[in-house]
Each structure stands twice: as structure tokens, then as C-alpha cells.
Amino acid sequence: MNVLYINLGNREVYQEERKDLFEKYIGGVGVGISLLMENCPKGVDPLSPENPIILSTGPLTGAFPTCTKAVALFKSPLTNELGESYAGGRLGAAMRFSGNMAIVIKGKSDRPVYLSIQNEKVYFKDARSIWGISSAYTVGKILRDVEPAPGRRSIIRIGPAGENLVRYANVNVDTYRHFGRLGLGAVFGSKNLKAIAISGSKDLPMEDKKGYLKAYKELYDVIVNTDSLNKYHDYGTAINVNPLNQIRGLPTRNLKSSTFEYAEYISGEHLAENYMAKHIACTACPVGCIHIATMQIPFARGFEFETKRIPYDYEPIFALGSLLGIPLAEQVLSLIESVDHLGLDAMSTGTTLSWATEAYENHLISKHDTLGIDLAFGNVEAYKKAVQYIVKMPNDFYKALAKGETAAAQKFGGEEYALSLGGLGMAGYHTGRANLIGHIAGPRHGHLDNAGYSLDQKLLKGKLRETEIVSNLLREDYWRCFANSLVICLFAREVYTPERIEKALNSLGIQKEVEEFLGIGKEIFKIKYKFKTREGFNLDAIRIPKRFFETESSQGKLNEIEIKNMLDTYKTEVIKLLE
Numbered sequence: 259m260n261v262l263y264i265n266l267g268n269r270e271v272y273q274e275e276r277k278d279l280f281e282k283y284i285g286g287v288g289v290g291i292s293l294l295m296e297n298c299p300k301g302v303d304p305l306s307p308e309n310p311i312i313l314s315t316g317p318l319t320g321a322f323p324t325c326t327k328a329v330a331l332f333k334s335p336l337t338n339e340l341g342e343s344y345a346g347g348r349l350g351a352a353m354r355f356s357g358n359m360a361i362v363i364k365g366k367s368d369r370p371v372y373l374s375i376q377n378e379k380v381y382f383k384d385a386r387s388i389w390g391i392s393s394a395y396t397v398g399k400i401l402r403d404v405e406p407a408p409g410r411r412s413i414i415r416i417g418p419a420g421e422n423l424v425r426y427a428n429v430n431v432d433t434y435r436h437f438g439r440l441g442l443g444a445v446f447g448s449k450n451l452k453a454i455a456i457s458g459s460k461d462l463p464m465e466d467k468k469g470y471l472k473a474y475k476e477l478y479d480v481i482v483n484t485d486s487l488n489k490y491h492d493y494g495t496a497i498n499v500n501p502l503n504q505i506r507g508l509p510t511r512n513l514k515s516s517t518f519e520y521a522e523y524i525s526g527e528h529l530a531e532n533y534m535a536k537h538i539a540c541t542a543c544p545v546g547c548i549h550i551a552t553m554q555i556p557f558a559r560g561f562e563f564e565t566k567r568i569p570y571d572y573e574p575i576f577a578l579g580s581l582l583g584i585p586l587a588e589q590v591l592s593l594i595e596s597v598d599h600l601g602l603d604a605m606s607t608g609t610t611l612s613w614a615t616e617a618y619e620n621h622l623i624s625k626h627d628t629l630g631i632d633l634a635f636g637n638v639e640a641y642k643k644a645v646q647y648i649v650k651m652p653n654d655f656y657k658a659l660a661k662g663e664t665a666a667a668q669k670f671g672g673e674e675y676a677l678s679l680g681g682l683g684m685a686g687y688h689t690g691r692a693n694l695i696g697h698i699a700g701p702r703h704g705h706l707d708n709a710g711y712s713l714d715q716k717l718l719k720g721k722l723r724e725t726e727i728v729s730n731l732l733r734e735d736y737w738r739c740f741a742n743s744l745v746i747c748l749f750a751r752e753v754y755t756p757e758r759i760e761k762a763l764n765s766l767g768i769q770k771e772v773e774e775f776l777g778i779g780k781e782i783f784k785i786k787y788k789f790k791t792r793e794g795f796n797l798d799a800i801r802i803p804k805r806f807f808e809t810e811s812s813q814g815k816l817n818e819i820e821i822k823n824m825l826d827t828y829k830t831e832v833i834k835l836l837e
């Protein structure tokens with residue numbers, strides 16, 4: 259259970275066995291948040307050399323189906339508190355096979371570098387020739403040619419957005435996956451770190467081979483031979499567009515509406531039938547939910563066509579589709595492609611552009627600010643130009659947009675419709691109370707902290723009191739902290755029952771029992787909240803834009819006082835836990 263420490267400043271590298279952390283917190287987010295606490299000085303500027311990047315994976319990664327993820331922990335330059343982001347692809351497996359369960363990266367290089375990690379060896383490679391390349395995809399193509407171990411390696415890299423410190427720049431993982439949301443790409447950029455290529459040739463520890471095969475088969479059978487994950491394989495997460503639209507939960511035109519009249523044309527079904535080229539999988543996943551569309555783009559009239567491969571999921575479709583009022587699949591795909599190549603987080607780009615569009619409609623910003631671009635819902639060509647400017651930041655307006663909708667609205671106005679909660683743009687759900695509370699109070703303000711959107715949908719068929727909704731959210735928060743210490747893909751969360759997890763862990767020699775799991779999750783949740791409050795997070799200070807209360811949700815219009823009461827209940831529970 260080794261942790262690899264890398265200092266980009268003085269180029270010091272060492273490996274340390276951290277049994278203490280892995281025995282207590284298993285791996286993934288549990289070990290990662292502990293390492294962040296140890297290595298991140300209080301009050302640090304997120305874009306300074308002292309802000310560490312922690313990458314961490316789990317003991318089941320590479321050994322069990324759908325255990326594919328790695329988690330990144332850092333102080334977020336977008337929210338100025340906890341940054342926590344997950345990615346699949348090959349990274350988790352490559353880390354495991356390199357013998358590094360976690361990696362801590364500190365310092366800043368004096369020139370652009372990329373790291374080549376081969377087992378415990380680390381090479382600092384000159385990245386000046388790939389710094390400034392206009393697409394994160396191209397960087398991957400170049401590194402694939404020069405780095406060893408094809409097929410067993412992972413290549414993660416930033417695009418121009420990360421280099422230029424856009425606060426919601428992402429890190430591209432193996433081309434079609436990302437560390438998205440809270441600005442890890444900008445933290446890479448601030449360290450002059452362009453990319454990491456990692457590969458390994460180590461075996462995984464196996465205590466009980468028979469037990470392992472039995473535990474593996476049980477999980478594999480449920481995943482492959484039941485319909486539990488079929489929808490992800492057939493249509494991917496884009497399957498959520500139509501049902502969310504039907505229940506008035508699909509944020510549209512900066513959440514002026516929760517239904518989109520063109521939803522059908524950007525739905526998972528429509529995309530699968532008309533655009534899908536293939537679906538691919540993270541390493542060690544038999545599901546293959548990653549859907550790749552194909553589009554032919556003419557170079558110029560009379561010339562040949564270029565074939566584009568564009569990954570799509572529900573969240574980018576919502577953020578760069580309905581939220582911006584873009585009606586056609588081809589238009590949405592082309593905007594996803596532009597954003598992806600620049601290395602921007604699709605969701606935050608969408609919430610930032612949708613605020614800018616409404617602010618432009620309301621004359622808070624002018625054509626002078628936008629440099630001649632007519633921002634209007636549905637105007638995809640305008641958005642494609644705007645994202646280039648966000649990355650280049652040619653004036654104060656685009657500098658503000660590069661900091662996200664919250665910062666831009668503070669400068670130009672329109673805070674009542676800047677769709678952020680705790681500094682992070684909303685996810686693609688206007689389903690009701692649980693989603694809103696979960697997003698605000700969950701440790702990383704993510705819809706995946708506690709899946710409030712899912713609880714809201716269950717509540718359309720039944721009722722829970724306010725306090726029961728909060729306790730359900732908290733229980734899910736704790737459980738997901740545990741599941742994320744294993745870094746299980748959360749699409750398979752129902753397959754990974756506590757009993758199956760116990761068998762899987764035991765077969766690898768990790769003696770943990772079902773009864774301990776929720777307690778471990780609670781401990782991890784506590785450390786996350788300690789980090790957040792240490793960095794200034796305060797639930798009472800979160801501003802909820804009026805728009806969330808004005809537009810009908812799946813549960814009708816939300817009541818501000820009710821939401822406030824539920825947040826108070828959540829806060830009381832957290833305080834009790836931290837005592």
C-alpha cells in the first residue's frame with residue numbers, strides 16, 4: 259500500500275508504505291482526503307505551488323468488475339475549498355499495476371513538464387513542445403507515440419484551459435474520461451504540469467484465490483447476466499434526458515424552464531439511433547457505458563470530410579444542450595467537442611455561458627464586452643466562439659467568465675440567476691428539495707455526493723418528512739464516502755451490496771466486515787467536512803439564487819423557508835458528528 263511522493267520544484271521522489279491510512283480508510287477518497295489534510299497547508303492559494311494534487315485508487319481496482327476509478331483531491335480554485343473529482347478510463351488500473359495506490363504531487367516546475375511514471379520510477383520530461391497545443395486530444399496522441407507500455411498505461415493531460423488557469427479547467431483522462439468540475443486542470447497548469455503518463459507491471463496481491471474467483475463471478479454474473487446495468491450499456495447516461503424532461507426536471511435556458519421542447523432531439527435514444535459509432539469501457543468493466551458519437555464535418559465546400567469522434571453523456575448534453583437552448587444533436591455534439599478539446603469542464607462551461615446569455619439579454623453586458631458575439635439561447639456558433647475567448651481571456655468580461663458564473667455575476671450583476679451553489683454550477687437536475695439540499699450541503703457540492711436527484715424522483719411516488727429527507731441524504735453521503743474509498747463506479751452501486759464487498763475485500767486479504775462499512779464512511783465524511791470548514795466553508799453563507807425557487811421543479815415550486823429549515827437540520831447533524 260504505497261504512496262508515491264513527487265515534488266515538481268526540487269524533483270524529489272520517494273515512495274512510502276502507508277499501511278496506517280489504508281488499514282483505516284481502505285483507499286480512494288478515504289486515503290486521499292487524509293493525504294490532503296496532511297499535505298495541504300491551511301488557507302493555501304489553490305493555484306500556488308503549495309496546493310498538493312492527490313491521486314488515489316482503491317484495493318478492488320483492476321481486480322473486480324466496474325472497480326475502475328481514481329479520485330483526485332486538491333483545494334479547488336473554483337470554490338476555494340474541497341476539490342474532489344473522479345475519473346475512470348485506465349488510470350486507476352495503471353496506478354495499481356505500478357504499485358502506487360496513491361500519488362502526492364507538490365511544488366511547481368520552473369518549466370512545462372510531464373511526468374512519466376513507470377512502476378516506482380518517475381521521469382520528469384520536458385513538455386515545452388506540447389505546451390500551447392490547441393487540443394487536449396492532440397497531446398494524448400503525441401504522448402501515446404513516445405511513452406512505453408501501450409495498452410497498460412494511462413495518459414492524463416490538460417488542454418489550453420488548464421494552462422491558462424481557467425478555474426473550471428478539467429484533466430482529460432485517456433481521451434474520453436475526465437477529472438471534471440472543480441478545476442483540477444487549473445491546478446495542473448499552475449504547477450506547469452502538462453500531463454502524467456503512468457504504467458506498471460506489478461501483480462495484484464491475492465490472499466484467497468478460490469474466494470476471489472467466487473466473489474468475482476458473483477459480481478460479474480449480476481452485472482452481465484441481469485438487466486441491472488443494461489441502460490448504461492445501451493444508451494449511456496444520456497438515457498436520462500427524456501424522463502427528466504417528462505417530470506419537469508431538465509434545466510433549460512438558464513433554468514427559466516424545467517422542460518425543453520427539443521428534448522427528444524438530444525435524447526440518448528435519438529443519439530444512439532442516429533450518431534453512435536461505438537461504446538467503450540473503462541479498464542476491467544464489462545458494461546461499456548461510454549458512448550461515442552460520430553459526425554462528418556466538411557473541411558470546406560467541395561472538399562473531403564473529416565470524421566469526428568465525440569463522447570457524450572447526460573451532463574454535457576444538459577449543460578451544453580437544454581441549458582443553452584440548443585435544439586439539435588449535431589449542434590450539441592459540436593459544442594461538446596469544442597469544449598472537450600480546450601479542456602474545459604462541460605457543466606461549468608454550460609452554467610457560465612447560460613448566465614452570460616441571460617445577462618446579455620438583460621443588458622448587463624454589451625456587445626463591447628462580448629467582443630461582438632451575439633449571445634443568444636440556441637446560437638451554437640456564438641457559444642463556440644465564446645469558449646475560445648474564455649480560454650484566451652482577451653478582456654475583463656472573459657477573464658470573469660473564466661472564473662465561473664459566481665465570480666462573473668458578482669462583477670456584472672444577475673446573481674439571482676447565476677446557477678451555482680457553493681461556487682459550483684448546478685448539475686442537470688431540477689428535481690426538487692433533496693437535489694437542492696444534497697448539492698448545497700454535500701461535501702463537494704456534487705449531485706453524486708448523495709444523489710438527491712434520485713431521492714426526489716422516488717419521492718414523486720411517496721412522501722417523507724423534511725427531517726427524513728435530510729437523514730436519507732446523510733446516510734447516502736456516508737455510504738458513498740465508503741463506496742468511494744473502494745472507488746467503485748457508482749453506476750454499479752446497487753450491485754456492490756455490503757455482503758459482496760465484504761467477500762471481495764476478504765479475498766484480497768483485507769479483513770473488513772459489513773458492520774464496519776458505514777462507520778468508515780462517516781469517518782471519511784467527517785474529515786472532508788473538517789477540511790471544508792478549515793478552508794472557510796460555512797453552510798449558513800451559501801447563497802441560493804432566486805431562480806431555483808421561481809422555476810417549477812419536478813416537485814412543483816420550491817419553498818425557500820422549507821429549504822432553509824432542511825439545511826439547518828443538515829447542519830445540526832454535521833455539527834453533532836464533528837463534536
Ligand code: SF4
Pocket residue numbers: 324325326346347490538539540543544545546547548747748749
Ligand atoms: S459503467 Fe461506464 S463509467 Fe462505470 S466503469 Fe463501466 S464504462 Fe466506466
